[in-house]
Amino acid sequence: MRTDSLNLSPSFLSEARQYIVSEFGPDYCPSKPKVFKSKSKGAQEAHEAIRPTSVARTPQSIKEYLDDKTFKLYELIWERAVASQMNPAIVERTTIDINTSDDYYTLRASGGIIKFDGFLRVVSDQLEETILPRLEEGANMLLGQITPKQHFTEPPARYSDASIVKELEEYGIGRPSTYAPTISTVIDRGYVERLEQNRLSPTDIGVLVNDVLTKHFTNIIDYEFTARLETDFDTISEGKHDWQSAIKKFYGPFKENLENKSETVKREDIIKKREIGIDPESGLPIIARIGRFGAYVQLGDWNEDGKKTNDIKPKMSSLEKGQSIDTLSLEEALELLILPRVVGKNVKDEEIIANVGPYGPYLKVGGKTVSLPENYSPKTISLVECEAVIEQADKVNEEKAKPIADLGEDPTTQGQILVKKGRYGPYITDGKTNVSVPKNMEPDSITRESAIDLLDKKRKKPSKRRRKSK
Structure with a gap:
């Protein structure tokens, strides 16, 4: 809803x-x-x-x-x-001072004493006060335990999903239907990453995109502009405003500015680049920079022009979650450049290479790749462990390839009707037509008649035409 x-x-x-x-x-x-x-x-x-x-x-x-x-x-x-329909709780805010017998130390506790629990009877987790026990003034107390704690001033907490939505609401940006997709989009594009406790942190490429937009498209990256546009859309949907004039007012200046920036702003002016240090083995510089898929380090100076001259592409490795090119140390960069790592060779004399790709750590052997389980690191995994992971993956793939059921020949195509496991769930196939197993059916209990019926319906259903990209 x-x-x-x-x-x-x-x-x-x-x-x-x-x-x-x-x-x-x-x-x-x-x-x-x-x-x-x-x-x-x-x-x-x-x-x-x-x-x-x-x-x-x-x-x-x-x-x-x-x-x-x-x-x-x-x-x-x-x-x-x-x-929401119950009476409020009554909490007496209290400060308790406890003096030592010689009056040399005073221990203080601030919190609340519940006089009436009200709505807390249902949602006790909503109480933000520290609950204190009821004490009588002048009462004697025994020391149970001393716990020393040191407190450091911390920077403001990073945004969470809830705090970002609250901020968007305050600025009048977005609508309930767009909050979640907005957050998902910036994460999917690599502008933001999730840290511990679901906190959101900007990535290097996210900071770069923000810097470029705020510098060169100031009138667009503006809270008031976005909120005003949302209001315009609402009035257009209500028939109170003409959409053509609203689009013209925005698009004319925007197009002119975009064409101007396309000619005057160069890639070299935007891309961040930082030399971290010298590799002790090769003597080549280790450079951190931002590319199309995010921040990475490379061994030796090389850029896109190297493709034209067929220069050998240097060793490169993406930065890990939470790392930034502004704070990356030489030791961390050397650790990253361990990958891709040749772990060893299998019995067929094929190299087993451990690396990290866009979808996470993996092993490459021969012409196939195998995802690496979370409990293994591509930097430390041994040859024996690699072989075990690859063997297990082969077994899983063999199991997936086995049909769940063989239902005989299809009367229309004369193909063999099989129920198989697929990437998106179980499906029925005759070798030419595939149809997903309905959610209300168990894959291993499908009859030949129901499979034939499902395949016939799928064949008669008009195929969806894919929209050509412009």
């Missing part, structure tokens, strides 16, 4: 209030239903808020019918919906 609405239907509010009174008591239910208003500039409130269809369907009552992820999602929705 797509909505950032905070509206709840009268029927749900009535049901929720009855449930709260019956389960927790009248003290937990406010005198009248609570109504909330969105603070988001671009809120789309045509829909109702996301809520359970019935308060009576508590998370525990339907847990046995849901998988773990679905249960946690439903529990979150149910708890927030019910808690």
Whole structure:
């Protein structure tokens, strides 16, 4: 469901209030239903808020019918919906001072003492206060444990998905339907990468793209421009504004600026390049730079012009997650340049090479590649371990190649009907036509008749024409 609405239907509010009174008591239910208003500039409130269809369907009552992820999602929705209609908690903010017997040290704790739990009865994890025990003034206490801690001032936390969405809402940029795709797009294009705790960090190529756009397309990379464009789109969709004039107003200056920058801005002015040090073995410089697929290090000076003169391409290796060309050390660069690494040879006298590609670490032997499991590193994996990984991959591929079922000859094509495992799931084939096994069917229980029917329907279905790229 797509909505950032905070509206709840009268029927749900009535049901929720009855449930709260019956389960927790009248003290937990406010005198009248609570109504909330969105603070988001671009809120789309045509829909109702996301809520359970019935308060009576508590998370525990339907847990046995849901998988773990679905249960946690439903529990979150149910708890927030019910808690939104409960009385607030009453927490007394308190500071407790504890003096040593000689009054030389004073230990202080700040937090809260719960006077009335209110909505916390349902969502206790929403309490941001440190809960303190109830103490009497002048009471004697015994020291249980001393834990020394050192605190350092930390920089502001990096954005998470939630904090980015909050920032976009404040600037009036995007809509609920575009928040997730926007974040996915910048990650897929390599402009941003996920760190620990789902924090997002810009990559070298992301910083470069941002620098170029903010320097040469200032009027486009502007919060107010983007928010204003969103508003224009809304008025166009409502029929209050002419789309041709809106596009003309934007595209004319944009095209002129783009053509101008295409002629005046050179690749050499944009691409970042940094000499990190000298390789102790070859004496060649180790250079970090940004390429089409991100930041990398190379051994020796070489650029795209080397292709024209057929110069030998130097050894190169992509930077690892969390590394940057601005902070990369010589030791880290040398470690990266270990790859691609010839681990050894197999019994057929073929070299086994360990490397990292766009889709992660892998082994290459002969004409095939094998993905490397997460518990192995291409920099340290041994020849014996390589052979075991390759052998296991061969077994898996052989197993995948075996048909799940052989259903005999197809009456139309006279091809053998097989149920097989595919990249996107099980499918049925007669050698010419392929059709996915429906989700409501078990691959090993498909009958010949149902397979023939599915293949016939697929043949009669008009093929989708692929749009030619311009």
